[in-house]
Structure formats: structure tokens, C-alpha cells
Amino acid sequence: MFLNNVRQFTAQLDDRRILIPMNLDNDGFPEPIVQRTYATDSYTFDGGSPASNSSWQDGMGLVRGDLHIAWSVYDEGGYVMLGRGDAGEFMAKIGAAGFFAEPEEGGLD
Secondary structure, three states, rough: EEOEOOOEEEEEOOOOEEEEEEOOOOOOOOEEEOOEEEEEEEEOOOOOOOHHHEEEEEEEEEOOOEEEEEEEEEEEEEEEEEEEEOOOHHHHHHOOOOOOHHHHHHHOO
């Protein structure tokens, strides 16, 4: 869906439809447009052939108000998690859930 020429991700949260603006020009990965970024990390490897290429991107941020988002996208797909409330609690839940693609690689910046 587009709103004011910006692609919108649509999700269901608290029995309501939520719109989150997306940046589609982010090195091949769609990324939510957030008011504040808590953390991001990414990796791209071009091993010379399509079979050896590997990329992923993780991030967390504040969409608006008390709505937070975490995303983990990679070559084959990805995941998004939304939550309302305290930013610290949301970040702790994301970390405890093992949500991100490569947590053993040093975590998020």
C-alpha cells in the first residue's frame, strides 16, 4: 500500500491496523522508517557467484509514540516484530527471543 507516495507496511496490533512507512531504497533491503533507531547491524558478502552471496540486516527502532519495531531481513525473507510500551523492555524481549539473524557475530551496534 502507498500513502503519499511512500510504501506502507500494514500490520495488525491491538485489534487495529497499523501503517509503518518503509524505505525501499536501502541497499536491496526494505527498512521501516523510524523516528529513532535503537540499533542496527548488517552484513553483505559477494563471494563471486550467486550461490555464495549472503546478506542480512537487523534493526530496532521507535516508529511513533510507544510503538516499537524490530526487523531481521536476509536474502530469503525476513521477520518483523512490533510492540507497545517501554523501549528498554521491548529491546530486552527482542534480545531474549533470539530474534536477530546473527547474534553471535557481535550483536547490534
